Amino acid sequence: MEVLNSMVHLDSMSRTSSRTWEKYSRRWEIKSFWTVLRQSFPEYSEYLTMRLGLPGLSSNFPHNRHEVLVEFHIRHYGFFPATLAFEFHEDSAAGRHSFHIVRFIEAQYQTVLAKDLAPAEPFKPITIASYKAIPAEIVDGGEPPDRWDTGPRNLKLPFGNTAYLCLTRALLESPLSFQNYKKKFQLLLHLEEKQMEMDIRRYDMHNVIMTQDRNNKKLLVLHVPGVAENRPSVLRGDYLLASKAGDTEEPATMYKGYVHKVELEQVKLSFPNKLLKEFVNNMRFNIRFTINRFLMQLQHRAVELAVRHQLEEVLFPAARGTVDLPLTPLRLFDRCLEQNPEQYTAVRHIVSGVSRPAPYLVFGPPGTGKTVTLVEAIKQVEEHHPSAHILASAPSNSATDLLCDRLLTHVDAHKVYRLYASSRNPDDGCCNWDQNQGCFVFPSKEKLMEYKILVTTVFTAGRLVSGGLPPGHFTYIFVDEAGHAAEPECIIGIAGLLHPKTGQLVLAGDPKQLGPILRSPFAINYGLGLSLLERLMTTNPLYKKDANTGHLDNRFVTKLLRNYRSHPAILKIPNELFYDDELEVFANEVICNSYCRWEYLPKKGFPVIFHGVTGKDEREGNSPSFFNTTEIEVLVDYLKKLLQTQGKKGLATISPREIGIIAPYRKQVEKIQQAVRTHDKDLRKLNDIKELKVGVVEEFQGQERKVIMVSTVRSSGNYVKMDQDFRLGFLNNEKRFNVAITRAKALLIVVGNPIILNMDKTWRRGLSLMPNVCKDSITRACSPQLLKNNK
Numbered sequence: 149m150e151v152l153n154s155m156v157h158l159d160s161m162s163r164t165s166s167r168t169w170e171k172y173s174r175r176w177e178i179k180s181f182w183t184v185l186r187q188s189f190p191e192y193s194e195y196l197t198m199r200l201g202l203p204g205l206s207s208n209f210p211h212n213r214h215e216v217l218v219e220f221h222i223r224h225y226g227f228f229p230a231t232l233a234f235e236f237h238e239d240s241a242a243g244r245h246s247f248h249i250v251r252f253i254e255a256q257y258q259t260v261l262a263k264d265l266a267p268a269e270p271f272k273p274i275t276i277a278s279y280k281a282i283p284a285e286i287v288d289g290g291e292p293p294d295r296w297d298t299g300p301r302n303l304k305l306p307f308g309n310t311a312y313l314c315l316t317r318a319l320l321e322s323p324l325s326f327q328n329y330k331k332k333f334q335l336l337l338h339l340e341e342k343q344m345e346m347d348i349r350r351y352d353m354h355n356v357i358m359t360q361d362r363n364n365k366k367l368l369v370l371h372v373p374g375v376a377e378n379r380p381s382v383l384r385g386d387y388l389l390a391s392k393a394g395d396t397e398e399p400a401t402m403y404k405g406y407v408h409k410v411e412l413e414q415v416k417l418s419f420p421n422k423l424l425k426e427f428v429n430n431m432r433f434n435i436r437f438t439i440n441r442f443l444m445q446l447q448h449r450a451v452e453l454a455v456r457h458q459l460e461e462v463l464f465p466a467a468r469g470t471v472d473l474p475l476t477p478l479r480l481f482d483r484c485l486e487q488n489p490e491q492y493t494a495v496r497h498i499v500s501g502v503s504r505p506a507p508y509l510v511f512g513p514p515g516t517g518k519t520v521t522l523v524e525a526i527k528q529v530e531e532h533h534p535s536a537h538i539l540a541s542a543p544s545n546s547a548t549d550l551l552c553d554r555l556l557t558h559v560d561a562h563k564v565y566r567l568y569a570s571s572r573n574p575d576d577g578c579c580n581w582d583q584n585q586g587c588f589v590f591p592s593k594e595k596l597m598e599y600k601i602l603v604t605t606v607f608t609a610g611r612l613v614s615g616g617l618p619p620g621h622f623t624y625i626f627v628d629e630a631g632h633a634a635e636p637e638c639i640i641g642i643a644g645l646l647h648p649k650t651g652q653l654v655l656a657g658d659p660k661q662l663g664p665i666l667r668s669p670f671a672i673n674y675g676l677g678l679s680l681l682e683r684l685m686t687t688n689p690l691y692k693k694d695a696n697t698g699h700l701d702n703r704f705v706t707k708l709l710r711n712y713r714s715h716p717a718i719l720k721i722p723n724e725l726f727y728d729d730e731l732e733v734f735a736n737e738v739i740c741n742s743y744c745r746w747e748y749l750p751k752k753g754f755p756v757i758f759h760g761v762t763g764k765d766e767r768e769g770n771s772p773s774f775f776n777t778t779e780i781e782v783l784v785d786y787l788k789k790l791l792q793t794q795g796k797k798g799l800a801t802i803s804p805r806e807i808g809i810i811a812p813y814r815k816q817v818e819k820i821q822q823a824v825r826t827h828d829k830d831l832r833k834l835n836d837i838k839e840l841k842v843g844v845v846e847e848f849q850g851q852e853r854k855v856i857m858v859s860t861v862r863s864s865g866n867y868v869k870m871d872q873d874f875r876l877g878f879l880n881n882e883k884r885f886n887v888a889i890t891r892a893k894a895l896l897i898v899v900g901n902p903i904i905l906n907m908d909k910t911w912r913r914g915l916s917l918m919p920n921v922c923k924d925s926i927t928r929a930c931s932p933q934l935l936k937n938n939k
Contacts, residue, residue: 220255225262225781227764227863229254256764261784262777264827265819267768283399286389289420290406291366293384320674324683326460333451333636336676337444343668344439351380353435355393358417360429367408367416368427370435376412379814380437384410385569390419393432402436446610447636453643457619462646462653463639463680465506465704467689475500481527481558482520491521494706498525499532501652502703509681509691509705510656513727514890515713515735515852519547522628522656523554529624530559530600537621538601541609541641542628547850551628552603559601565591567604567611593617606633609641620647624654629850630681631657634664638680657681660726662849662883713852715740717754718896721917722886725910735893739854743895748789755895756918759786760902763863773815779859779899780816780823783809786857786897787840788830804840808853810888812878816861817842845884848891856892860900882910889914 220228232251319332353372361367375382382388389402405417419427454463475496485491494510497503512518522540529536540555542548545568552566593616596602602612606627622645630638638655646653659682666672678686685691690704700707709732711719716733718740723731743755750757763778787809790802811817820842824831831837841853860878878885889896905911 218253222255222257224761225257225259225778226762227254227256227778228762258777259781261823261827262781265775265777265780265823267766269769271767272770273772284391284402285399286402286404287420287422288404289422290387290404290418292406292418293408320670324675326455326464329463330451330455332675334448336671336674337447337451337636339674340666340668340671340676341439341441341444343671347667348380348437348439351437355432356435357430357432358390358427360427361416364416366424367418368405368424369414369416371414373413375410375415381440382407382410382415382437383440384408386438386440388417388438389436390417390423390433391436393434443607446607446640447634449613450610450640450643451636453613454639457643457648459639459643459646459648461505462507462642462648462651465503465684465688465690475502476532478528478532480524482524485517485520485524488517488708488710490706490708490710491517491524493702494521494708495525495528497702497706498652498654499528504652505649506690506704507653507655507680507684509684510654511685511700511705511707512656512658513660513708513711513731514658514722514886515711515719516708516731517710517712518656518658518708519550519554519628521708522626522654523551525654526551526555526601526624526626527558530563533623536600536623537597539609539612539622539625539641539645540601540603540628541606541626543606543633543637544629545605547629548603548605555601555603563600565596565599565602567596567602567608569605569608590615597621604641606637606641609645612641613644617645619645620650622646622651624652626654626656628656630655631659631661631663631679632849633679634666634676635678635680635683636676637664655681655684659685660722660883661887662846665846710734712736713740713893714890715744715755715892715894717756717918718889718892721756721914722890724917725913726882726886740894742854746895747793748786754918757895757897758902758915758918759897759899761863761899762901762903763861765862765864767815771815773813774861775813775816775819776859776861776863777819778863779861780820782899783820783857783859784823784828784831786899787824788828790855791831791834802854804834804837806854807840807857808848808851808855808891809840809842809857809859810845810848810891811842811859811861812845812884813861814844816859817844820859845887849887852891852893854893855895855897856888857897858888858899860898860905862904863901864904878911879905879908885910885914 216232218232222228230253232253234249234251235246319328319335322328322332324332351374356370358368358370361369372380372382374380384407386407387404388407390405391400391402395401403419403423405419407415408418409416476499478492478496478499480486480492480495485495494508498508510518510521512521526538526540529538540548540551542551548566552564555564590611596612596615597617602622604612625642625646627633627638627641642653657679659679663679663682664677666677668676671677685705690701693700707730709730711731712734713719714733714735719731719733723729743749744753746755748757749755759782761778761782763776765774765776767774787807790807791804809820811820824837824840824842826832841847841851862879878888889898902915905915
């Protein structure tokens, strides 16, 4: 137990009464005092006890001073604020006057690690000057990284003028329909683009140097802090504008620099020869970042093509009398799927195409084998439909790569072509990277049409539309992780390629997990934040449960129910909160039970820990991101216990690569990485400690680890509304909560402040589902009584 001393001073300048001290120059006594332990817990003595020393209970005022010694007895890391109130009464039989003195005190118990991670400098919010357009001459002439990567960059955006954004609310607030499909989505896309333009301004750089690349004298190198975390987002093929620092001439001369390579915190740029001839090392520039409008243009075109090609029955399928077609028995490539009735049902219905022209949906909660099901369906379509052509896509390269890798286990490689965007790192071994030309190539339309299966991201699928592949060429289009993509993004590779009557669209995903990542609150609230998958499942009767039977119609949608990932105690929380308690435990018992006897579990056999702490929300420098060193101390302590107890008492061995740490803020991620890899002398010595994954929630979607630790960070109610307004952190965001707690196989550890978390209905319900965990002294902060009192 640690003892911290604090001295509280009471003197004539402290008094809260408005009366003058001269009026009360008599003898007073402290009649009573009390404390209000802010953000305290019912069983506070388990954490902190106080003893007050009052050297002399009475005094003549004014000109006197009292020192009150306060001792904090602390057993756990944390930040403990309290309010001390003293009540003074006149020492006289006739005296009826009284007044109070209030003191705010706080105690913080931290290790050397927390002190090392403390703010390096005070927080100073970035002041973004209002943007003022100045006359400028743009000098082009730099070489883009790939010659074929032109696309429709010069197409005019429909409704591109700013006045269009001032349309009445009627369009925004009207329900989405095929009749307003194009106008509403293009308005939402404009709102999102305007927000992107505003946000990118905060990253503009002034009076910074550039140097010449050592290996390629035609490229200049610019140091861009934060670019590795997409702050700002800079991809290969993008461009930025550079003007010479100190140049006051008007119109200003701005040079367009194309991004050839992004490396950690620097980018390599190709500028016009006019600048290169004048350039000397360490020359200073003002840099203006730009957004990649090409991706927005593809979405604008997609919604326009959807209307032009009459995809109403695909995007707004109507209830109709569907004929039950016979389903051919299948011999699956992955024989394990034959034992799973939901997976087998989904594959058979997809192969038969019974939902056509309506999309077929595979609703895959965490760990239920959604991607495995989709891959099996693609293989079966290729096997049973010799004339079929298949487009398999996903929003991210990682998800698309996974599709491609799994397809190649049973499909001949010469039938599959993986098409990459020019922004991809060529070192990753891309199909369409030409080593001789040193650039990405785009095969001819005729060559692409020879392949049975094309695999690409939903964005790069737009190249197929631009390349002239005819509508109806692809008989099946599959989109995995469809819940991640905004609807206009999802249909980039659908509109213009899928025949509205004979084509079969298959969407796989989970609407209960993270959706599209957007910036504009208006665009999010008025519908752009809703994926096509989620819109169909929440608004279309074909994909809802039957009111009488309570079942989904397997002709249009299958919900996978067998969870192959998590221990029952871990699965219980999301199962009850989000999945109607329908998920079934089918995880490998050896793996999911591997930490049921861990000595640090509050309850043996229940591998879920909520560790309640009262930390402090902090920021540093110009970063608006929060961190909490108290929670980092607890996380590091658990991490060391995990790595030190492996193999003991029958526990399985574990390496850092099998552990994941999730936090809602990038600054917390950064501080945890510093603690593990730099500051803690025991952890930094481990050879494989860099394989420990620490990241924000978005980086963990679709992933799993044997052990997951979650840092919730937020410990002050002052910022809760900000989190809610800007959809930050875990509060008021049940999808982010769901993803965080469903990554673990064998052990889930959550560290946070239960008082703050209890303000959120999802967390309140989640904490109530693990009452037995919270009775141990180490998690006393999460007592059932506390949760009851704060509902």
